[in-house]
Amino acid sequence: MSSLRSIPTLDDVARAAGVSTATVSRCLNSPDRVIEKTRIKVMAAVEQLGYTPNFGARAMAAKRTFTIGAIIPTMENAIFARGLQAFQEALHARGYTLLVSSSGYKADVEAEQIRALVARGADGLLLIGRDRDPSIYEFLQHRSVATLIAWTFEKGSTQPSIGFDNHAAMKALATAVIGKGHQHIGLISGIIEGNDRAAGRYAGICDALRAHGLDATAMPIIETPYEVENGAAAFADMMQRTPRPTVVMCGNDVLAVGAMKRARDMGLRVPEDVSITGFDDIELARIVTPELTTMHVPHRDMGQRAGEELVNMLEGTSAGSVVELECALKLRASLGPPPA
Amino acid sequence: MSSLRSIPTLDDVARAAGVSTATVSRCLNSPDRVIEKTRIKVMAAVEQLGYTPNFGARAMAAKRTFTIGAIIPTMENAIFARGLQAFQEALHARGYTLLVSSSGYKADVEAEQIRALVARGADGLLLIGRDRDPSIYEFLQHRSVATLIAWTFEKGSTQPSIGFDNHAAMKALATAVIGKGHQHIGLISGIIEGNDRAAGRYAGICDALRAHGLDATAMPIIETPYEVENGAAAFADMMQRTPRPTVVMCGNDVLAVGAMKRARDMGLRVPEDVSITGFDDIELARIVTPELTTMHVPHRDMGQRAGEELVNMLEGTSAGSVVELECALKLRASLGPPPA
C-alpha cells in the first residue's frame, strides 16, 4: 500500500535508477550537466516514487533556499495586499517562493518573525518601512540576508529600498486641500511611533500648512490604529473640536472610509458639510459614496519591482538600489470647498 | 568586528560554555532536563554569541518544526483576512508559527504551494474548501501532515474540517429574498468549477427557488472571479437580461459591492430599482451605501477554532473533528421588495 511506503529520499531514487545520489541531485539541479539517457531514467524513478526533495537538508547543504520572506504590518485590510500580490508574482516568475507573515504593527512580533524567517533559510526579506531597532539590521547583515525596504523612500538612504516619499505626497495632498480654501484641517493619523510612513505624512501636512502661513501646531490630530472602526470613532471625536475642522484628512483610506461612514451616520454630508481625504487609493476609495479624494500609491508597480530587485540582489545583479516611485493625486468628490 | 564573525552554531555555543552540544540542545529544548547551573552558563553563551538554531538542521533531526502552513485563495480582498488573523493568533498562543501562501484560486498553484510548505517541514496545513485532486490528499496523508479543511462544512465528511454549510446558508438568504416578493433572481457567482463553496451557494439558491415553485433553471447566472470590477461588469450584463432580475444575488460581498457601484453609475437606485445581496459580511458590507444584505460568516471564530483544532491534532489531543459553525442572516438596506 502506498501509505505504508515511507518517504522516498535521494538515496531511494538513486537506487531505483541505478545511479549515485550525486547524479540524481544533478538531474534535479543542473539537468544539462547530465546525459539525456541517464536523466530520463532518473526522472522516471523520481516520478514513480513521488520523490520530493527535503527542504531542510537542501538548505543545509546548499545554503540557499530560493525562498523570500515578507513581513507586512497587517493582512486585515487591503493596504498591502495588492503590492504583495505583485511581489509574489514577480518572485514566482524568477523561481522563488514567497512566505508571508504579518506583525500586527508590533515591533517585537516583527522582530520575532524576522528571526523565524531567517532561521527557515529565507535568502531575502521584504520589510515595510525603515523605522526599526538597529540590532535587527545588524542581525540581517550578519546573516547576509538580502533585505529590501518598501513603502517608503528617503533621499540619500543607504538601505536598499523602493517606495515613495510619504512626506512629499501628503504635502501635495494637503496643498490641494488648502487650495480649495480650507483653513481648518483635522488629521486622523495612524500611530506615528515606529512608523516612518505615518510620521512622514504628518510632517507633510504641517509643511503645507506652514507654506501657506497657517499654524501647523494648531492642527487637531488623533492617532489611532488603521482600522475602519477607529476612523469612525476618531471622526466623531474630531467633530467636537473647536473650531470644527472643515476637512478631515486621514492617514490612509481605511481610516477615511471609517470617517465617511460615521459622517453619514451623524447626518453630515460629504463634502457639503465636511470634506474627507484618504491616502493609498485602495479599491475601497472608489467604492464608497462619494468617492474618496486620496493619494494614489503605485502598489502593483512597487511590489513587482521590489520582487525583481530583491532577486537581482540575491543573484548579484544588483547591489541594492534606492528607487523612488511617484504617487498621483486623485481628486474626487469627497473633497469640496469648506462650507460657507 | 561582529560582522566578520561567522554564524554561530550549536558547537560554538557548546565550546564557549564548556559543555557538549547535547547539553546545549537540551537547554534549548527541554531546560528541565539540565541542572540550573549549567543552564545559566549555556544561556549566557547563547546570548553572548547571538545564537539562533538552524531551522533546516533542526527539522531534519527532529522531524518536527512547529510550523503550520495555510494556503488561501487570495489575499487581495478581505474575505480570508479576518479568519486568518485569528488563526494566526491561536497558533501563536500555542507556540506555532504560521506561514501563508496564496494560490490565486488556481488549483495547480495551490498544489505547488502545498508541496513547498510540506517540503519546508510544515507539521500541519490549513486548506480552504474541499474540492481538490485526490492525489493531494494522498500525498498529505503519506507525509503524515495534519490537514484541516476550513470555510466549508459537509455532513458526514471524513476530512477533519471546520466551516459552515454554504448550501444551507445561501438557501436561507435566497428564501428571505423570495419572501420579499422577488420572482426574478439573477446570480453573480464566483467560478464554480473546483470551488465547493461557490457550488454550494449556487445550489442553495436553486433549492430555495424550487421550494417556492419557481424555475431554478431559468435563473440567469454569471460566473466570474471574485473581484469588485468583475462584479460591476457582471451587473451591467445582468441588467440587460430579459426579464430583468429584480434582485441580483452575489456569490460574495466583493462581487456585490462591485454590483452596487455599477448600479449607482448606471443611475439605478438600490433597493428601489433593484436589490442586491452579498455573502460573507466582511467589513465592506457595512461601509457601502446602502448597507449590504448578506450572510454573516463567523470568520474570527472559525479561524481561532481552526488554529486550536490543528494544534490539537498535531499534539494527539484530537483525531480531527468535523465542526459546523452557524451563519447569520443580515438583512440590511440593499434588499427591498421588487419594484412595483
Add this chain to the structure above:
DNA sequence: TTGTAAGCGTTATCAC
C-alpha cells in the same frame, strides 16, 4: 546530569 556518536537528506568537491 552530562557526554559520545550516529544519523537526518542534501549538495559540492574531487577523482575517475
Add this chain to the structure above:
DNA sequence: GTGATAACGCTTACAA
C-alpha cells in the same frame, strides 16, 4: 558524465 565522500547543524538514543 558519473561516483565517492565529506560536510552542513542539529537531536537523540545510549553510555558513562
